[in-house]
Structure formats: C-alpha cells, structure tokens
Amino acid sequence: MTLALRNSGGDRGGDRHADHVLDVVRSGLHEEANDIVARSWSRCLNEYRLHPDKLHEPAFVSRQDLEARRERHADVIDCARYEMTSLYQQLGDSESAVVLTDTDGVIVHMVSSTEFGAEMGPLGLRAGGKWSEVDAGTNGMGTCLAAAAPISVRREDHFFTQFTGLTCSAVPVFDPSGNIAAVLDVTSRSSMMQQHLLVLLGMTARMIENRLIDRRFRDAYPVHFHSRPEFVYTLHEGRLAVDGDGSILAANRSALFQLGLQTIDEIRTRRVEDLFQSSLEDMLQRSSQSSFHPVVTFRANAALRYFAVARRPATDAVVPRTNVPSVTHVPTPGTVSATPAARSATRLAAVRAAAEPTFKDARLTAHLATARRVIARQTPVLLSGETGAGKEVFARAVHEGSPHASGAFVAINCASLPETLIESELFGYRAGAFTGAQRTGRRGKILQADGGTLFLDEIADMPLDLQARLLRVLDERQVTPLGTEDTHPVDFQLISASHQRLPELVREGRFREDLYYRLAGIELALPALRERADKRDIIQGVLEAEAGAGISLSPEAERMLMAYSWPGNIRQLRHVLRTAAALADGRMIVCDNLPSLQAEGIAPAPLVPALPAAAAPAAEAQEAEEQATAAAPKLNLIQANERQVLLQMLEHHRWNVSNVAKALEVSRNTLYRKLHKLHIEISHPD
Numbered sequence: 001m002t003l004a005l006r007n008s009g010g011d012r013g014g015d016r017h018a019d020h021v022l023d024v025v026r027s028g029l030h031e032e033a034n035d036i037v038a039r040s041w042s043r044c045l046n047e048y049r050l051h052p053d054k055l056h057e058p059a060f061v062s063r064q065d066l067e068a069r070r071e072r073h074a075d076v077i078d079c080a081r082y083e084m085t086s087l088y089q090q091l092g093d094s095e096s097a098v099v100l101t102d103t104d105g106v107i108v109h110m111v112s113s114t115e116f117g118a119e120m121g122p123l124g125l126r127a128g129g130k131w132s133e134v135d136a137g138t139n140g141m142g143t144c145l146a147a148a149a150p151i152s153v154r155r156e157d158h159f160f161t162q163f164t165g166l167t168c169s170a171v172p173v174f175d176p177s178g179n180i181a182a183v184l185d186v187t188s189r190s191s192m193m194q195q196h197l198l199v200l201l202g203m204t205a206r207m208i209e210n211r212l213i214d215r216r217f218r219d220a221y222p223v224h225f226h227s228r229p230e231f232v233y234t235l236h237e238g239r240l241a242v243d244g245d246g247s248i249l250a251a252n253r254s255a256l257f258q259l260g261l262q263t264i265d266e267i268r269t270r271r272v273e274d275l276f277q278s279s280l281e282d283m284l285q286r287s288s289q290s291s292f293h294p295v296v297t298f299r300a301n302a303a304l305r306y307f308a309v310a311r312r313p314a315t316d317a318v319v320p321r322t323n324v325p326s327v328t329h330v331p332t333p334g335t336v337s338a339t340p341a342a343r344s345a346t347r348l349a350a351v352r353a354a355a356e357p358t359f360k361d362a363r364l365t366a367h368l369a370t371a372r373r374v375i376a377r378q379t380p381v382l383l384s385g386e387t388g389a390g391k392e393v394f395a396r397a398v399h400e401g402s403p404h405a406s407g408a409f410v411a412i413n414c415a416s417l418p419e420t421l422i423e424s425e426l427f428g429y430r431a432g433a434f435t436g437a438q439r440t441g442r443r444g445k446i447l448q449a450d451g452g453t454l455f456l457d458e459i460a461d462m463p464l465d466l467q468a469r470l471l472r473v474l475d476e477r478q479v480t481p482l483g484t485e486d487t488h489p490v491d492f493q494l495i496s497a498s499h500q501r502l503p504e505l506v507r508e509g510r511f512r513e514d515l516y517y518r519l520a521g522i523e524l525a526l527p528a529l530r531e532r533a534d535k536r537d538i539i540q541g542v543l544e545a546e547a548g549a550g551i552s553l554s555p556e557a558e559r560m561l562m563a564y565s566w567p568g569n570i571r572q573l574r575h576v577l578r579t580a581a582a583l584a585d586g587r588m589i590v591c592d593n594l595p596s597l598q599a600e601g602i603a604p605a606p607l608v609p610a611l612p613a614a615a616a617p618a619a620e621a622q623e624a625e626e627q628a629t630a631a632a633p634k635l636n637l638i639q640a641n642e643r644q645v646l647l648q649m650l651e652h653h654r655w656n657v658s659n660v661a662k663a664l665e666v667s668r669n670t671l672y673r674k675l676h677k678l679h680i681e682i683s684h685p686d
C-alpha cells in the first residue's frame with residue numbers, strides 16, 4: 001500500500017502532494033488497507049486537524065525543558081550514545097542523521113555531520129525539536145511512536161510537503177519493563193536501502209536495550225543464553241537479570257522469544273529454576289568452572305536445550321590493588337563484632353587483588369627474556385596461548401622490562417568490541433567530527449600508546465578492512481584519526497595475542513598474510529597452566545590474592561588442584577579459589593570447598609602428585625608398599641585413582657611424558673616406573 005501511494009503520486013509538487021494525501025484519506029482507502037502511513041495521514045487530518053500544505057513551523061521545547069528531559073532519560077541516552085555514533089560511522093552517509101527522541105517525540109540526542117546538522121536545524125531536526133505526529137505530521141519518529149512499531153517513512157509518505165525531500169526509518173527502543181523508552185531514527189536525503197537500514201536500526205536498538213538492562217540492574221546476576229552456543233554473548237543472545245534468590249528481574253526481547261513468553265510480566269513471576277532445569281547457584285558454579293564458556297542447560301518441563309552463562313553482579317567487582325589497605329585494622333574495643341558472613345565478605349573484599357605474576361617456569365622465563373630483548377629493537381611480539389593462560393599479564397611484564405616502560409601500556413580486546421567500534425577505539429576521531437560525537441573527540445588507543453606499548457588482544461577478531469589500516473600504521477608509523485586528514489607520528493611497541501592459530505586463519509583468507517608476518521616479529525607460545533612447572537607457586541600466589549596470606553590448603557585439596565587440567569587456566573583457578581575461600585570462611589581450604597573440581601571427578605586421594613622432592617622419605621615407604629602391591633593382578637582403590645589421574649594428565653599433555661613429569665615435579669624415570677606399575681603403556685616414549 002505504501003508503494004501504491006508513492007507510485008500513484010510520482011514526483012509531485014507541493015499542491016499535488018497535498019491533494020494526494022487528502023484524496024487517500026477522504027476515499028477511505030486506508031480503512032481497509034493495513035498501511036501505517038495512510039492511517040497516520042488520517043490521524044493527522046481528522047484527529048490533529050493538520051493540513052498537508054499548510055506550512056508547518058518547526059516546534060521546539062525550551063532549553064530548560066530539553067535539559068529536564070535529558071536528565072530524565074540520562075541512562076537511555078548514555079546507553080545509546082556510543083551505539084548511535086557507531087551506527088552513524090557504519091552508514092557512511094554525510095547527508096544523514098542518527099536521532100534519538102524521548103517518548104514525546106522530542107529529540108534528546110543526535111549524531112550528524114556538522115554541515116547536515118546546520119542545514120536540517122531550521123526544519124526542526126536538532127536537539128529539542130518536536131517530532132510527534134501532532135507536531136510534525138507523519139514522520140519516522142512520531143509515527144513509530146504512534147504505531148509502536150518499526151517504520152520507514154519515505155519522501156512523500158510524509159504528511160507535510162516540506163518534509164518530502166527526506167526519508168526516515170525509525171524503531172522503538174524498549175526499557176527492561178517492555179515499555180517504549182525512546183525512538184531511534186535515521187533521517188536522510190537518500191531513500192535507498194530502507195529495509196537494510198531498518199535491520200541495522202533494529203540491531204542497534206537491541207544493543208541499547210541490552211546495555212540498559214546492565215545499567216539498571218547492576219546489582220543483579222546477568223544470565224546469557226541461546227539455543228546455539230556461538231550466539232551467547234552476541235546481540236542475539238537471551239539476556240536475563242536475576243536477583244540473588246533466583247527471581248527474574250528483567251529480560252531482553254530475545255529471552256522472551258526463546259522462552260516462548262509474551263510479556264515481561266509473564267517472566268517476572270518466574271525464577272531461574274522455573275525456566276531452566278538449574279538453579280542460579282548451579283549455573284554460576286558451572287559457568288565459573290567452564291571459565292564462562294556456555295554450559296548446557298534445559299528448559300524446565302521441555303526437551304529444549306540452551307547454552308548459558310551466569311555471572312556475578314558487576315557491582316561485585318574486584319577491588320583494585322591500590323585500594324587494598326596496607327595495614328590491618330583492628331575493631332575498636334567494645335564494638336560489636338561482625339557476623340561470620342559479613343566478616344567473610346569484608347575479608348574477601350580486602351584480599352581480592354591481582355596476584356603478583358609468577359614466572360618461575362623455565363620456558364616462560366626464557367620467553368620473557370626473549371620478548372624483552374626483541375621488543376627493545378622494535379620487533380613486534382605475537383603471543384599465542386589458551387584463554388586465561390596469562391597473555392595480557394605476560395605482555396604487561398614485557399612492557400615493564402622494556403625501554404618504553406615509562407610510557408603507557410594500552411590494551412584493547414578486539415573480540416569484546418563491536419567491529420564498528422574497533423576503528424574509532426584504535427584510531428580515534430577528531431573533536432566535532434560529527435555533532436553527536438564526544439565534543440573533545442577521542443584520542444585513539446594507538447595515540448595513547450605513543451611512547452609505550454600497544455597490546456592488541458584477540459587480534460584474530462580484527463575485521464579485514466581494519467587489518468589493512470593497522471598495517472599501514474605499522475609501516476608508516478603514523479596515525480590519522482577518523483574525520484581528519486592530519487597525521488600524527490607515533491612510536492609504540494606492539495604486542496598482539498590470539499588463542500586462535502593465525503596461520504590457519506591466513507590459509508582460510510580470514511587474516512591478512514602481510515599483517516601476520518608484520519605482527520609476528522617473534523611468535524611465542526605461552527604454556528597452559530597444566531603444563532607449567534611453577535603451577536604450585538601460581539596456586540599459592542592466586543590463593544593469597546583471593547583468600548589472604550593466612551589461608552592454607554589441605555594437602556588433599558592441593559593435590560586436587562595440582563592434578564586438575566585447568567581448561568580455563570589461571571582465570572579459572574582464580575574463580576575456583578575465590579569460591580573455595582568463600583566456602584571455607586577463614587578456615588583451611590579442603591576438598592569439599594572445591595565443588596566444581598569434585599563434580600568433575602578429580603580425586604583427592606594421595607596421588608602421584610604427592611611425590612615432590614620434599615616428600616621423598618614418605619615416597620620411599622610408599623614405593624616399597626607399591627612394589628608389594630604391583631604383583632597383585634588387580635589395582636587397589638588408591639592405585640586405580642592414581643591411574644585415572646595419570647591417564648588424564650597424559651591426555652592433556654598429548655602423551656608427552658616429559659611434560660607430565662615436569663608438571664608432577666618428578667623425574668621422568670620415576671614417572672615411567674609409576675606408569676609401568678599402573679599398567680599404563682606408552683607406545684612412543686619421548
């Protein structure tokens with residue numbers, strides 16, 4: 001119907017446009033047709049008593065009114081600002097504006113080029129402009145509000161003749177209660193690609209909505225889920241904000257859709273265990289155990305499977321090291337002592353800090369020395385290693401021992417930023433490059449790293465076109481912020497990291513070969529935690545950071561930690577020890593305080609790992625006892641346990657006996673004897 005309206009009118013002059021609008025409304029065509037535009041025309045004419053050819057004076061709210069509205073919608077504007085700038089950059093159309101209105105259709109934020117903004121201001125397209133249907137007739141923002149639905153209003157779909165040179169597409173932005181919080185609109189001279197634009201706008205609105213949930217429910221536990229694991233942490237994920245008792249406080253649209261629920265109110269009456277066959281506590285535990293990779297969960301009373309991650313509230317944040325008091329405060333005599341829970345919380349808050357990094361593993365110390373040597377000669381370093389293995393911590397250590405140590409260490413994670421933002425984050429943009437951009441402009445990370453070190457984490461996620469720009473910066477040693485032609489010379493050391501194999505991505509055409517060679521001046525593979533010879537020291541260091549110096553591990557708990565395979569590496573270790581410290585509540589940490597490891601069946605029995613040099617005398621006695629039992633055709637319980645753990649470790653070390661021996665801190669010969677006794681065959685001894 002919209003198409004019919006447009007075609008029948010063609011390129012009408014002012015009068016003809018007005019006649020056409022009047023004809024359509026008077027003919028009553030719109031009453032049968034399901035057309036948002038014709039219905040809006042009818043409202044404008046019959047309800048608001050507007051006339052299409054009566055020159056419309058743009059309406060504005062007063063400055064104070066605008067400020068009050070901005071204040072009321074501060075969180076929505078804050079959540080939208082970044083996404084709007086990003087959308088604007090993505091559109092690449094200097095004759096367009098990205099606009100946010102409040103629920104009265106008043107513009108509260110706008111991003112456009114300075115020139116387009118100046119040109120459109122007199123038409124009402126600037127902050128404070130009123131675009132409700134009553135004020136501006138049929139238009140993207142106002143009609144989207146009236147219809148509570150996404151809409152494109154092309155040129156002559158506008159009610160007033162003077163807007164027929166413009167095309168606007170608009171979508172509603174919903175708040176966590178399911179009410180419209182704002183309208184997001186793109187107004188442009190071009191009427192091309194409106195379908196595509198509506199999709200982009202819809203995606204941007206979802207990003208704003210997700211941010212709004214995070215913002216308004218900071219104290220809640222976020223749960224991310226999707227029926228396909230690769231969609232968790234993306235725009236398409238279902239997102240819930242959950243209270244500590246498991247009740248649902250908020251949900252995004254995708255969550256409702258995936259759970260087959262219609263309204264927010266419907267979901268607000270549920271608890272996590274009513275939706276999934278897991279409690280919040282269980283999900284938290286399993287998520288932490290999987291290093292926050294999605295874990296399987298099922299829809300309650302249904303066979304639907306989801307992949308989910310539950311996290312602790314953002315406000316549960318780690319206290320930075322600088323805030324940790326260097327003295328211990330003793331309660332004033334006579335004051336009431338805190339409850340055990342409060343004591344525990346206070347203690348945890350006081351001790352949580354980054355552990356002083358441990359680099360006692362010989363391979364790692366050698367890597368560190370090499371990296372510092374080469375980076376001093378301006379050779380880029382490329383780190384590979386599993387997630388959580390400490391690539392950023394290592395990069396920081398390289399920086400601190402380098403000639404640029406007095407400069408800044410600037411890290412950017414290419415995987416955690418939307419593609420469109422990586423560019424402005426890296427290269428920055430000029431002040432006033434577009435009206436909604438930060439007034440001061442943005443100094444990109446590359447410039448911030450001038451005189452210091454730039455750390456590009458998850459470099460494999462850098463989009464191909466940006467790879468080309470980065471390559472140019474590396475070659476020319478100068479950077480050009482967006483929206484400018486100025487070049488700034490830069491001098492920085494570059495360290496990049498990836499848990500993916502870049503040569504494979506190069507072969508698949510997903511990573512530029514020339515950039516790969518440029519980044520990999522030297523390539524260093526960081527060992528996983530399970531392979532590190534200094535694993536015991538790391539456990540001790542992280543324990544102190546998470547639980548305080550006074551807390552110790554029972555020998556069984558230590559053996560359990562030593563034997564575990566740590567797929568999430570040191571990050572996972574931190575989470576496990578954090579939980580353990582909370583459960584132990586000031587006492588020694590025992591195996592029962594390591595529930596996630598117990599759930600995986602890691603046995604706390606006196607296993608092979610209990611054979612470090614310090615335990616040698618006991619080991620002799622054990623050896624003798626084992627000699628006696630070795631002849632027995634069946635293994636006893638302890639040996640069966642030992643066998644299981646050794647098999648697991650061999651598996652993790654790809655059956656490299658030297659590495660397993662190193663991890664267990666025993667000689668290769670001792671390990672071979674042990675393997676023989678436990679009937680484990682090594683077909684190709686290394």
Ligand SMILES: Nc1ncnc2c1ncn2[C@@H]1O[C@H](COP(=O)(O)OP(=O)(O)OP(=O)(O)O)[C@@H](O)[C@H]1O
Nearest residue numbers: 354355357358386387388389390391392393570571
């Ligand atoms: N040598 C170390 N000693 C103690 N703690 C460490 C060490 N290395 C890393 N950590 C801790 O482990 C966690 C993960 O470290 P980091 O972020 O450097 O890993 P990453 O390999 O860069 O992870 P990702 O692949 O996810 O980017 C952090 O909490 C960090 O403080």
